[in-house]
Amino acid sequence: MGRPNHSDIKRSEIVQYVYKAIQDHGIEGATLSTIASYMDGHKSLLTYYFNTKEELFIALVDWCIEEYEKFYFESIKDITDYRERYEKSIELIFSRQWHENINVKVFYSCLYLSMYNPKIKIRFKDMYRRFLESLESELTLYKEKGLINIDDISGTASYILAIVEGFDQLWITMEDSHDFEKSSKLFQQQVRTMLEG
Amino acid sequence: MGRPNHSDIKRSEIVQYVYKAIQDHGIEGATLSTIASYMDGHKSLLTYYFNTKEELFIALVDWCIEEYEKFYFESIKDITDYRERYEKSIELIFSRQWHENINVKVFYSCLYLSMYNPKIKIRFKDMYRRFLESLESELTLYKEKGLINIDDISGTASYILAIVEGFDQLWITMEDSHDFEKSSKLFQQQVRTMLEG
Amino acid sequence: MGRPNHSDIKRSEIVQYVYKAIQDHGIEGATLSTIASYMDGHKSLLTYYFNTKEELFIALVDWCIEEYEKFYFESIKDITDYRERYEKSIELIFSRQWHENINVKVFYSCLYLSMYNPKIKIRFKDMYRRFLESLESELTLYKEKGLINIDDISGTASYILAIVEGFDQLWITMEDSHDFEKSSKLFQQQVRTMLEG
Amino acid sequence: MGRPNHSDIKRSEIVQYVYKAIQDHGIEGATLSTIASYMDGHKSLLTYYFNTKEELFIALVDWCIEEYEKFYFESIKDITDYRERYEKSIELIFSRQWHENINVKVFYSCLYLSMYNPKIKIRFKDMYRRFLESLESELTLYKEKGLINIDDISGTASYILAIVEGFDQLWITMEDSHDFEKSSKLFQQQVRTMLEG
DNA sequence: GATGAATGAGTATTCATTCAT
DNA sequence: CATGAATGAATACTCATTCAT
Structure with a gap:
């Protein structure tokens, strides 16, 4: 596998935002934009750390x-x-x-x-x-x-x-x-x- | 309620297509287009009988x-x-x-x-x-x-x-x-x- | 085949805009947005008449x-x-x-x-x-x-x-x-x- | 001109990767990421040696x-x-x-x-x-x-x-x-x- | 000298919905 | 009664580039 050396700390931080987004807006409501609105950085950060939305959900x-x-x-x-x-x-x-x-x-x-x-x-x-x-x-x-x-x-x-x-x-x-x-x-x-x- | 004068037969027919679409593709996959692909008519038939997608799901x-x-x-x-x-x-x-x-x-x-x-x-x-x-x-x-x-x-x-x-x-x-x-x-x-x- | 009954007139009209867009901006410059800027309607009209950009280019x-x-x-x-x-x-x-x-x-x-x-x-x-x-x-x-x-x-x-x-x-x-x-x-x-x- | 003091050897090496990338994927397919995938280093190496993509293509x-x-x-x-x-x-x-x-x-x-x-x-x-x-x-x-x-x-x-x-x-x-x-x-x-x- | 995290504008495409016929 | 053209906002994702280290 060899997970890319993206900081795992950042990754698990992001997962928390996904969690919150789904809690608040459900699956369809948890768009990359919505998820990003919970965090500081730009939404493209999401696909930087997780290539696809599927990966993010997994x-x-x-x-x-x-x-x-x-x-x-x-x-x-x-x-x-x-x-x-x-x-x-x-x-x-x-x-x-x-x-x-x-x-x-x-x-x-x-x-x-x-x-x-x-x-x-x-x-x-x-x-x-x-x-x-x-x-x-x-x-x-x-x-x-x-x-x-x-x-x-x-x-x-x-x-x-x-x-x-x-x-x-x-x-x-x-x-x-x-x-x-x-x-x-x-x-x-x-x-x-x-x-x- | 005051059900509109649309044919109820057609309505319940359509519901079956929604059922199949969700069964096959899940909620996000069950778009109006996908649902329409199961039926004969045009997809605007869906919003003709059910004003919104929410109504359709309900x-x-x-x-x-x-x-x-x-x-x-x-x-x-x-x-x-x-x-x-x-x-x-x-x-x-x-x-x-x-x-x-x-x-x-x-x-x-x-x-x-x-x-x-x-x-x-x-x-x-x-x-x-x-x-x-x-x-x-x-x-x-x-x-x-x-x-x-x-x-x-x-x-x-x-x-x-x-x-x-x-x-x-x-x-x-x-x-x-x-x-x-x-x-x-x-x-x-x-x-x-x-x-x- | 059975080309959908999208008006062929509209289709060939659109092709002209693609022509102009490529003439002016090249392939990479001929984005759907750019092409749309040549016409009256909205850019989603392009994918309405031609499902994909490839189809449009073809x-x-x-x-x-x-x-x-x-x-x-x-x-x-x-x-x-x-x-x-x-x-x-x-x-x-x-x-x-x-x-x-x-x-x-x-x-x-x-x-x-x-x-x-x-x-x-x-x-x-x-x-x-x-x-x-x-x-x-x-x-x-x-x-x-x-x-x-x-x-x-x-x-x-x-x-x-x-x-x-x-x-x-x-x-x-x-x-x-x-x-x-x-x-x-x-x-x-x-x-x-x-x-x- | 005043070529920057970056190693010319590295530069011409990189040009080869651009060559291969275009050969394999065409202009639009030859993104900095794709080009980088042909080499060892990180993709930011490309803009380090060549400031812009245009320069690289030139x-x-x-x-x-x-x-x-x-x-x-x-x-x-x-x-x-x-x-x-x-x-x-x-x-x-x-x-x-x-x-x-x-x-x-x-x-x-x-x-x-x-x-x-x-x-x-x-x-x-x-x-x-x-x-x-x-x-x-x-x-x-x-x-x-x-x-x-x-x-x-x-x-x-x-x-x-x-x-x-x-x-x-x-x-x-x-x-x-x-x-x-x-x-x-x-x-x-x-x-x-x-x-x- | 080189890396990689971060950005934000931009991409094609999809969507539910509207509306004129 | 039904269609299908048209819309425009929204979608996931990609891109070249920047910058701090």
């Missing part, structure tokens, strides 16, 4: 996925007490912090992009695959420690993933009228009941 | 929502045997037919649109509200008949809705590598276990 | 070639007296009228384009092939009538073509300091001597 | 003209035997080596440039003037030695020049379908017949 997707994963993995990786880790995990996947870590509009814009752009599709697929693998290994661990009582670990993992994503989707649609905290509590309870039998 | 959203609901309600409305109705319902919400009734790409394109267009947002919100109400009344019925055993009817309804939507989202992302039938079975089982306790 | 090339040929063929086609026809031919191919019928700069711009654009290259090739064929049949006629005395008709034709084109090229380079009339007379004389032996 | 024209002349003059300058010199001259001006010494595309690109750029126009004019002068002095010499038999030396010189250039032009247009060697022989014969009477 960089955003990469960043979002990275943030999305980082937040989750960093939050639990140091917890060695299994019970604590189990409970923290359940809490985390329905937590406001995680779901707001990446703006829901931006996340769903990226998801939308993934449907028509193969390069982005692959990234999402990989992310979900990694997330599923991680969920499975966590569930295996908890089962070994007698914290949960399930048979189909792989199936349960995708079931949980679906609930987490559905939780998110409910949120965009209902938004203001949706009581996040109440739902979160409820969903956590349901998932725990399912796992603990 | 018409599509309306049609999709209508189809989405119609399929569900029509499928169960005539089943009077409660057990059968209950089982058919669970089966239906995770069925291939329903989830493919409206193309997933088109559905998520509409969902994407709803995030930035207030008029479309309202429509989605209303649809989900109606769906939740319907789910609640169904659950109430099944509970009365002793088929299920839950306390928080309203909470359970939104939980189920989330699972259904999450199931869909899993599908777009994993697509080919995703075994629809197996997941469907699994999800149905999980939901039944949750409901029947 | 239309110009076609028109130039057509004019180029028309002038020559129309000038001699009705002359039935062989001697007159022969003399008129020689005069014509070194005449100011013919060489100025299409502006030399425009002609050489088209020739330049032909070097890098295959579609245009073919057109030039075909034109020269047609011109050679016509020259050959003329020479054959004159030979039969005893007006000229040559052996290699085909070779002589390409030799004459080269002289004609070289005459043109001399003209662009020398331009003002070049005495067109004197050269024309001289070249005519040389060619006649060669032909008549 | 340098190319100068180099081409120099090569063009050098090849001709060097080839005959040492031949003292008049008959040999005469025959070599005729052969040379229709030789593959000379006409391929500078790539035809590049040569005609320069010729094209000369039509719109006064600085380049002057260079071409001067070149042709020098070439004509040289032809005239050669013809004078051959006439004195009784090798040829013509009256109008100056006129004959421009006639020959035209044939040579026309020969080239025929070549670009017909290219593959054009039998260079056969034409060359034919043209040489014609010119000799004309000169020798």
